[in-house]
Amino acid sequence: DTAVSQTPKYLVTQMGNDKSIKCEQNLGHDTMYWYKQDSKKFLKIMFSYNNKELIINETVPNRFSPKSPDKAHLNLHINSLELGDSAVYFCASSQGSGGGRGREQYFGPGTRLTVT
Amino acid sequence: KNEVEQSPQNLTAQEGEFITINCSYSVGISALHWLQQHPGGGIVSLFMLSSGKKKHGRLIATINIQEKHSSLHITASHPRDSAVYICAAANTGNQFYFGTGTSLTVIP
Numbered sequence: 001d002t003a004v005s006q007t008p009k010y011l012v013t014q015m016g017n018d019k020s021i022k023c024e025q026n027l028g029h030d031t032m033y034w035y036k037q038d039s040k041k042f043l044k045i046m047f048s049y050n051n052k053e054l055i056i057n058e059t060v061p062n063r064f065s066p067k068s069p070d071k072a073h074l075n076l077h078i079n080s081l082e083l084g085d086s087a088v089y090f091c092a093s094s095q096g097s098g099g100g101r102g103r104e105q106y107f108g109p110g111t112r113l114t115v116t
Numbered sequence: 117k118n119e120v121e122q123s124p125q126n127l128t129a130q131e132g133e134f135i136t137i138n139c140s141y142s143v144g145i146s147a148l149h150w151l152q153q154h155p156g157g158g159i160v161s162l163f164m165l166s167s168g169k170k171k172h173g174r175l176i177a178t179i180n181i182q183e184k185h186s187s188l189h190i191t192a193s194h195p196r197d198s199a200v201y202i203c204a205a206a207n208t209g210n211q212f213y214f215g216t217g218t219s220l221t222v223i224p
Contacts, residue, residue, distance in 0.1 A: 040216075041153075041200065041216075041217055042214065042216055042217075043202060043204070043214040044214065045211070045212040045214075055211075057211075088157065090159060092159075104149075104161050104164045105149070105161050106161065107151075107158070107159040107160070107161070109157070109158055110157050110158070110159075112157075
């Protein structure tokens with residue numbers, strides 16, 4: 001069974017559209033994350049979220065918003081897509097309040113977003 | 117300047133060689149993570165450490181908190197170890213700082 005899954009795996013869309021990427025974890029973890037990996041393979045954290053706290057990387061545009069219907073899901077909504085949003089987006093989860101307290105993270109397979 | 121620096125950026129080794137990847141960080145941390153990204157893109161967490169040394173199979177990770185430095189060692193390297201290895205520093209504020217990665221190629 002896949003521990004952390006993301007859908008879709010590939011997403012091609014036009015500038016200006018609104019899209020969502022879904023993430024689900026079946027590990028019973030209480031903290032989930034979204035990361036962006038750019039064309040130079042550099043990873044950046046976008047959000048970390050548990051049922052108590054959303055921590056946003058201040059460099060993330062407010063066109064990006066995480067939505068968590070329950071502990072097992074953290075979806076990423078992106079409004080008014082721009083060319084620069086093209087990247088691979090990874091979801092991850094951990095038990096406890098994130099890596100800041102030394103919690104191992106489990107990553108999803110990634111979603112490759114291409115904005116044309 | 118990035119808060120986390122890795123070296124080397126690229127590394128090619130012969131099968132069987134001992135490999136070391138270095139990571140230096142400038143932020144205060146509560147944990148240091150080593151990640152492996154396979155050629156297919158998937159990311160796996162290898163180690164999470166806040167002091168000392170950890171070992172999984174042929175992989176060893178060490179950290180020196182005073183010097184703000186960590187190393188990842190691979191003993192008896194194998195072509196299947198070919199991947200990008202990423203160092204990430206996590207602070208108590210739940211912020212992550214990533215290195216730019218080390219691309220390792222092990223030649224049979």
